[in-house]
Amino acid sequence: MIRSMNEKFVQKKGFGTPLIKCLTKCKKGEKTKVIGVNAGFRAKKRLANLGIVPGTTIKKKTEAPFHGPLEIIVKGSTLAIGRGLASKIIVECSEICNF
Amino acid sequence: MNKKGKRKRKKRSKRMLPLERVYQKRHERKLRSKVSSEKRAIYEKEDAYKETINIALAGNPNVGKSVIFNQLTGLSQTIGNWPGKTVEKMEGYLNFLGYHFNIIDLPGIYSLSTYSLEEIVSREYIISEEVDIIINVIDATNLERNLFFTFQLLELEVPMILAINQMDILRKRKIDLDFKKLEKIFKLPVLPVVAVHGTGVHQLLEEAIELVIYHHPHSHYIEGGKNKHEHLSHDYHLREESKIKIAEERSTLKFFQFPDLSSVISYGKEVELRIKDLVKLIDEYRDYFSQFNYPSRFLAIKILENDEEIIKIFNFDDKSKHIIKIAEKYRKELEDLHGEDINTIISSEIYNNIHNIIEKTVLDYTPETIKETLAEKIDHITTHSIGGYVILGLVLVGIYTFTFIVGDFLGGLVEELFMNLTIPIYATYGEDNVWVKLLWDGAMGGFFGAIGGVLVYVIPFFLIIEILQDSGYLPRAAFLMDRVMHAIGVHGKTIIPMILGFGCNVPACAGCRIMETEREKKISIALTSLVPCAAVTTVVLGLVGRYLGLGWVLFLFIINFSVILFIGRILNKVMPGESTELIMEMHDYRLPNLNVITKQTYMRSKEFIFKALPIIIVLGIVLEIMLIFNLLEPINIVLSPVTVFWLGLPIVVGVFLIYGILRKELTLVLLAILATSMGLTILELMTPIQMIVFCLVTMLYIPCFATIIIIAKQTNWKYALQISLMEIAIALLIGGAIFWGYSFFINL
Numbered sequence: 001m002i003r004s005m006n007e008k009f010v011q012k013k014g015f016g017t018p019l020i021k022c023l024t025k026c027k028k029g030e031k032t033k034v035i036g037v038n039a040g041f042r043a044k045k046r047l048a049n050l051g052i053v054p055g056t057t058i059k060k061k062t063e064a065p066f067h068g069p070l071e072i073i074v075k076g077s078t079l080a081i082g083r084g085l086a087s088k089i090i091v092e093c094s095e096i097c098n099f
Numbered sequence: 100m101n102k103k104g105k106r107k108r109k110k111r112s113k114r115m116l117p118l119e120r121v122y123q124k125r126h127e128r129k130l131r132s133k134v135s136s137e138k139r140a141i142y143e144k145e146d147a148y149k150e151t152i153n154i155a156l157a158g159n160p161n162v163g164k165s166v167i168f169n170q171l172t173g174l175s176q177t178i179g180n181w182p183g184k185t186v187e188k189m190e191g192y193l194n195f196l197g198y199h200f201n202i203i204d205l206p207g208i209y210s211l212s213t214y215s216l217e218e219i220v221s222r223e224y225i226i227s228e229e230v231d232i233i234i235n236v237i238d239a240t241n242l243e244r245n246l247f248f249t250f251q252l253l254e255l256e257v258p259m260i261l262a263i264n265q266m267d268i269l270r271k272r273k274i275d276l277d278f279k280k281l282e283k284i285f286k287l288p289v290l291p292v293v294a295v296h297g298t299g300v301h302q303l304l305e306e307a308i309e310l311v312i313y314h315h316p317h318s319h320y321i322e323g324g325k326n327k328h329e330h331l332s333h334d335y336h337l338r339e340e341s342k343i344k345i346a347e348e349r350s351t352l353k354f355f356q357f358p359d360l361s362s363v364i365s366y367g368k369e370v371e372l373r374i375k376d377l378v379k380l381i382d383e384y385r386d387y388f389s390q391f392n393y394p395s396r397f398l399a400i401k402i403l404e405n406d407e408e409i410i411k412i413f414n415f416d417d418k419s420k421h422i423i424k425i426a427e428k429y430r431k432e433l434e435d436l437h438g439e440d441i442n443t444i445i446s447s448e449i450y451n452n453i454h455n456i457i458e459k460t461v462l463d464y465t466p467e468t469i470k471e472t473l474a475e476k477i478d479h480i481t482t483h484s485i486g487g488y489v490i491l492g493l494v495l496v497g498i499y500t501f502t503f504i505v506g507d508f509l510g511g512l513v514e515e516l517f518m519n520l521t522i523p524i525y526a527t528y529g530e531d532n533v534w535v536k537l538l539w540d541g542a543m544g545g546f547f548g549a550i551g552g553v554l555v556y557v558i559p560f561f562l563i564i565e566i567l568q569d570s571g572y573l574p575r576a577a578f579l580m581d582r583v584m585h586a587i588g589v590h591g592k593t594i595i596p597m598i599l600g601f602g603c604n605v606p607a608c609a610g611c612r613i614m615e616t617e618r619e620k621k622i623s624i625a626l627t628s629l630v631p632c633a634a635v636t637t638v639v640l641g642l643v644g645r646y647l648g649l650g651w652v653l654f655l656f657i658i659n660f661s662v663i664l665f666i667g668r669i670l671n672k673v674m675p676g677e678s679t680e681l682i683m684e685m686h687d688y689r690l691p692n693l694n695v696i697t698k699q700t701y702m703r704s705k706e707f708i709f710k711a712l713p714i715i716i717v718l719g720i721v722l723e724i725m726l727i728f729n730l731l732e733p734i735n736i737v738l739s740p741v742t743v744f745w746l747g748l749p750i751v752v753g754v755f756l757i758y759g760i761l762r763k764e765l766t767l768v769l770l771a772i773l774a775t776s777m778g779l780t781i782l783e784l785m786t787p788i789q790m791i792v793f794c795l796v797t798m799l800y801i802p803c804f805a806t807i808i809i810i811a812k813q814t815n816w817k818y819a820l821q822i823s824l825m826e827i828a829i830a831l832l833i834g835g836a837i838f839w840g841y842s843f844f845i846n847l
């Protein structure tokens with residue numbers, strides 16, 4: 001499902017190469033940039049208010065086991081964010097990413 | 100812009116009207132009567148004493164608003180290192196420099212968009228007529244996120260002071276701020292504060308006087324000098340010779356005009372253009388919109404953002420609905436232009452502006468190589484996939500072990516003392532003396548029972564919970580438990596009120612307001628009300644723990660937590676809707692502040708003493724009277740089908756379980772009193788299996804009276820009743836099952 005959303009996003013944004021992935025796919029400690037948020041109006045607003053907007057640098061600190069939430073650093077503060085929501089945050093894929 | 104400014108002025112003047120009019124009239128009268136200038140100064144002073152300034156403390160969660168509030172008012176709002184402690188607005192007063200200050204502590208929020216319950220509380224209050232001035236409390240270590248909210252507040256165009264708090268931490272990191280520049284940028288007072296030490300807190304009030312009474316927002320940082328605050332400018336209203344000057348200034352009555360910040364708060368050309376258009380439309384229909392307290396520009400932005408609450412304002416008649424249409428058109432244009440949703444566009448712009456400000460004003464002296472701090476290391480361990488859970492387990496077990504060890508030791512001492520005192524008293528006055536029974540066995544027995552059986556457990560318990568709260572561990576627990584909590588229909592944050600519920604269910608149930616939706620709040624409340632609180636823990640530790648060992652205590656707690664999980668699953672099924680996702684800030688660990696911890700532990704223990712001790716002493720006497728007149732028996736007989744037949748308990752406990760609804764610890768205390776007055780020990784009164792069943796029933800059978808009331812207040816009476824009935828049923832079911840299972844096993 002994440003993949004299909006991802007593809008839809010690629011088409012919508014007209015990216016040629018799929019150099020994007022969900023935040024959940026990031027490794028621990030990986031630093032990357034937000035490309036977009038693929039969520040509903042309210043969730044998007046909430047995230048935007050917290051600084052999760054395109055272009056923002058975001059660092060995944062760690063994640064809880066068994067598909068638990070993620071701990072991320074954004075705009076200088078640490079946030080815990082549910083996995084469902086995190087999977088809707090699309091980020092840039094750096095070289096190390098093997099998508 | 101000009102038009103807007105005027106409208107704004109009008110609004111402010113309307114807000115200030117009664118006060119200002121009084122001024123003007125008095126002033127004119129005094130001028131007419133030609134009193135000497137000296138007398139006039141005295142009059143002015145008297146006037147000043149009558150004024151009230153309403154201050155609202157607003158800002159992100161966990162920035163130190165409540166610390167400032169407590170410093171100013173001397174009250175004791177909950178303080179701790181996790182977001183969402185203050186859930187309802189709280190008022191306090193103080194007199195300072197001859198003015199009466201009315202201070203309001205608000206729940207911390209991230210933006211003025213209405214998303215959660217706290218945000219609605221805060222926003223509604225901030226825009227209400229009552230607020231004269233906002234103190235925007237900002238966490239210096241987290242400027243970027245905090246200034247986002249500041250930008251939103253600025254749009255409300257209410258007089259504002261920026262209090263940059265936690266400067267001690269920032270400076271420890273070898274970072275400083277250029278306050279002079281900040282003040283220049285915002286054209287409003289910007290002050291450094293260290294709330295926990297009380298530094299700069301009262302200066303905020305001086306600034307408020309300046310802004311609200313004298314309408315002088317001017318910079319206080321000496322040009323070219325150090326970043327030092329110029330104090331002299333503030334106390335001129337105290338110096339007699341300057342009174343006249345002030346009086347003269349007043350005769351020209353300046354109204355506070357919110358500074359023009361259009362160069363700071365700008366959302367980019369395309370957005371600004373459309374906002375300007377919308378402002379024009381709104382201004383044209385001022386007859387209608389002026390009844391709301393919002394500036395036109397704020398309305399324009401929010402209608403452009405499609406804010407649910409603001410749209411309600413516009414859904415009035417054709418003319419206002421027309422504006423919605425236009426806003427929709429503009430929104431679409433902008434979204435097409437940027438390829439982003441409108442909130443994202445505006446938020447990005449704000450964060451861009453903030454970034455520019457930070458570049459200019461943050462003076463970073465940190466060396467290039469930054470070592471991982473101890474706080475980060477602890478964070479790493481406590482959120483670790485395996486280590487984190489081990490620590491969580493240890494913390495929970497640790498809470499109880501600590502409480503038990505300290506409580507048991509002190510309890511033993513108190514009991515010994517009571518025994519030693521009893522012997523000479525019995526010897527002098529006789530054991531069967533009615534007064535000895537009433538006053539010593541009843542009243543003093545209750546007193547010592549409460550101290551030795553309850554208080555000695557309660558104090559270490561509160562202490563350790565305060566340490567947990569102020570260290571910043573709670574959000575980590577929420578992070579780790581999020582996955583589990585989703586299985587029972589809520590997200591990780593619920594674990595926070597639940598852990599606090601170990602202390603007392605009453606504030607914990609109120610704290611469930613941190614949950615974002617009504618459904619989650621309701622489930623959280625139900626679960627929290629089942630958490631064994633300090634009083635219940637006392638009963639369990641003092642009875643089962645003391646006589647049967649900690650293993651059985653663990654057994655009882657496992658049953659209790661299984662019940663919580665079970666109920667959660669059921670509520671999740673029964674209640675319509677789905678659980679929302681966790682979003683929560685995790686603040687850095689902090690060495691708990693000794694002052695804060697001791698004060699809060701003291702406050703909570705004191706409350707316990709003042710509320711519980713009188714009840715216990717009175718009930719101790721009542722119990723003795725009932726024993727003398729044999730009144731317990733009828734009640735106990737009525738209850739015996741449940742207590743004796745179904746649960747297998749001694750008949751005497753029936754009435755205690757009823758008292759237990761009032762306060763749970765009463766079940767044990769009264770039992771102890773009864774045992775003393777019958778000349779027995781508890782071991783002779785109850786068999787081990789009876790102790791286990793008795794404790795289990797006490798743990799589960801009903802939330803205490805105060806909790807039921809708070810549940811009703813947070814939700815409704817029907818829900819409070821439902822929870823109570825459900826818990827009674829569960830307690831009887833499990834208690835009965837254990838007793839009958841045991842009997843069956845024995846008879847085999």
Ligand SMILES: Nc1nc2c(ncn2[C@@H]2O[C@H](COP(=O)(O)OP(=O)(O)OP(=O)(O)O)[C@@H](O)[C@H]2O)c(=O)[nH]1
Nearest residue numbers: 160161162163164165166183184185207265293294
């Ligand atoms: N070192 C330091 N710590 C501070 C300072 N001010 C507040 N704190 C700590 O910051 C934490 C949060 O303070 P609170 O006053 O409870 O925060 P709040 O803004 O009321 O938070 P909410 O009610 O949750 O919105 C507490 O642990 C305080 O001890 C400060 O100036 N320096």
Ligand SMILES: [Mg+2]
Nearest residue numbers: 164165184185
């Ligand atoms: Mg608070």
